Amino acid sequence: MARMFGGIHPADRKENTRRKPLMRPDSPPERVFLPLDMSSGAPAVPVVEQGQQVYVGELIARADGEESAHVHASVSGVVEGVVDYPFPWGGSAPAIVIANDGQNALCPDLPEPLSMDSASQEDIMERIQLCGITDMGRDASPAHWKILRARGRADTLIVNAAESDPYVTADHRVMLELGAQVLLGARALARALGVSRAFIAVEGDKLNAAESMESRISNRQERVELRILPSRYPLGGEKQIVRAITGREVPPGGEALDVRCVVFNVACALAVGTAISRGTPVTHRAVTVSGGAVNRPRNLWAPIGTPLTDLVTAAGGFREQPEMMLLGGPMTGVVLRDLTSPLLKNTNSLLCLAGWERPEPIPAATCMRCGQCVDVCPMHLAPVLVRRALEAGDMAQMYKLHPSDCMECGCCSYICPAHIPLVSIVRAGRKALEEEVEAQ
Ligand code: SF4
Ligand code: SF4
Known part of the structure; x- marks a missing residue:
């Protein structure tokens, strides 16, 4: 078995969904909101007009440059227009709105299958x-x-x-x-x-x-x-x-x-x-909808652009008010203020956590120099030393500690027996270093 350095064993809490087959939502979304900006490059450019009938897999926005990606209709229906729609990381971004006709009709112009025996x-x-x-x-x-x-x-x-x-x-x-x-x-x-x-x-x-x-x-x-x-x-x-x-x-x-x-x-x-x-483009993806606040945690095969609130409905709604909602995993996911934003191509999970799943915030105590934050860091960083360098304003030392390599996995904060918010501290160290470099 291959090996890795560092890391932790948090409670995996996968038992609620790991045996549940992928399923399409019982009731499809009334509308999907397909952001033009779903790649690392420039937003795609719409190629459809308001009122146009589109089919599943049809091109609706063309990539703008090499680092951009085409966007395709994930449901069949009528294009209602391009609107500014909430984006998971905050703010809003232009999205094509399609009113779902419920027919799930496939685009007739999809490319033919490719044979791997002959494909170059x-x-x-x-x-x-x-x-x-x-x-x-x-x-x-x-x-x-x-x-x-x-x-x-x-x-x-x-x-x-x-x-x-x-x-x-x-x-x-x-x-x-x-x-x-x-x-x-x-x-x-x-x-x-x-x-x-x-x-x-x-x-x-x-x-x-x-x-x-x-x-x-x-x-x-x-x-x-x-x-x-x-x-x-x-x-x-x-x-x-x-x-x-x-x-x-x-x-x-x-x-x-x-x-x-x-x-x-x-x-x-x-x-x-x-x-x-x-020959089918990216129109759907597998997404885990879980957490103690969700009635029936499950894995969905959902159209891209489905509002997150519809994913929760497809998982039976809430059994209790969630204390925290996250797009992505609990250690690195983006905290959501509400569920209006849509499912993106790279969204793998929506977690709605109940109060009992969130550890009570505990005030930070004095560092006891146990070294556990160093032991668990998969990037070979020393968060305890980053903290010391930050407090001392010692940027020469900070430079040697490479805080910019931090992947914000959260292992150091998780393991620290003194409950020191080490991820935030390493992030602050990185920022201080960047400012120092810019000022030079
Ligand atoms: S959050 Fe950063 S510093 Fe902390 S363990 Fe992960 S990679 Fe290391
Ligand atoms: S894990 Fe916490 S208490 Fe231990 S050395 Fe790191 S910062 Fe200090």
Whole structure:
């Protein structure tokens, strides 16, 4: 089994959803709100007009530049216009509104399936770009752009199915139920990249998913290999997974490509597999809706652009008022003020936590120099020393401590017996250092 440095074992709280198959919402959303800005590049440009009938998979906004991604209709219905709509990270952003006609009618102009027996690198690249596929984990870079950057520089593809965040089981269900498409996507990504090695990385707590993938791989004598990783948060981080699989250490401030690796999320591999085998763009995704405030936690296969409030309705509504709502996992997710914002291509979970799931805030005590924050940091940082340097205003020392490498995984704050808010402190250290550099 591959190994990782640091990390913690928070309560995983996945038992409420890990055995629940993916299901479409009982009642489809009345409207979907598809933000133009769902990639790391420029927002896409609308190509539809108010009142236009659109079908599932139809292009509704064209990518604007290489680092941008097309947007496609996720339901069939009538375009109501482009409005400023709440965005999960705060504020609002232009989104195309489609009134759902409930017919789920597929666009008749979708491309034909591609055969992996004959598809060239360029055929696959073109298909990935055409289908608006982005990496669907924390990174929202367009997949074709990542491939272009990596060609000739990378020798290893890693499909990240670690899913180490507590509560979240959407990727687990994808591997169990849609493993053939994931495997096809991994093969296609490897071919488009021109790499010699491809791995699917699964955590050891998903043994049934790992076994299911393994049987598919051995049946087909694939060149894709399965790697089982220890169940440890935050293994899903890109640098951690590269190290665990290849033993290569991404340098401070660097990225996986610096050590000849490319990492794609398993949802992205699924999207690529579906684009190859059916010609279908990214219109839906698997999302875990969980937390103690939710009546029936479950995994949904939901149209992109579905308002989050509709996802909660599809999970039976609230059993009690949530104390906290998060998009993403409990350690790194974005705190939501309300549920109006839509499901994005890279949203894997919506968590609505009850009061008993949130630890009572405890006042910070004096550091006891136990060193646990150093032991658990997967980035080899020393949060305790960052704190000391920040308090002393010692920027020369701060520079040596590399606070900008922090991935904000939350392990240090979680483990600290003195309840010192170390993530905020490391973040403040990074900011102080940036200001110091700018002032020079
Ligand atoms: S310093 Fe950053 S990377 Fe290290 S444990 Fe804390 S939050 Fe995670
Ligand atoms: S874990 Fe907390 S108490 Fe222990 S050394 Fe780090 S900051 Fe100090």
